[in-house]
Amino acid sequence: MTxxxxxxxxxxxxxxxxxxxxxxxxxxxxxxxxxxxxxDKVTLVGFGTFSVAKRAAREGRNPQTGxxxxxxxxxVVKFKAGSNLKSMVK
Numbered sequence: 001m002t003x004x005x006x007x008x009x010x011x012x013x014x015x016x017x018x019x020x021x022x023x024x025x026x027x028x029x030x031x032x033x034x035x036x037x038x039x040d041k042v043t044l045v046g047f048g049t050f051s052v053a054k055r056a057a058r059e060g061r062n063p064q065t066g067x068x069x070x071x072x073x074x075x076v077v078k079f080k081a082g083s084n085l086k087s088m089v090k
Contacts, residue, residue, distance in 0.1 A: 036077060046084035053078050 001009075003025070011021035032050055035042050042050040057073040081089075 044082070046082045048082045048085055049080045051078050051080070052076070 007018055007022045007025055010016075010025060011018045014021065016024075032042050036050060036052050039052055041052075052075050055074050055076050058071050060069050060071045061067065062069055
């Protein structure tokens with residue numbers, strides 16, 4: 001599903017225009033991104049939780065040469081599915 005598909009689905013489900021649905025989706029994405037950037041968790045009960053985790057620096061290998069390389073520490077976004085979402089997918 002693309003963003004355009006999601007906007008169309010939101011518009012038909014809510015009975016609003018695609019423009020209004022796209023504004024709502026963009027607002028949601030901006031809100032989630034902003035909260036994660038600050039280090040907060042975003043919990044949508046039944047759907048899931050978005051959070052930020054720290055990944056430690058580590059040593060890896062270049063798959064083409066086999067040479068060791070250093071991989072810097074970084075932050076990554078995690079998503080843990082909620083119980084309703086899990087049961088719908090099963």
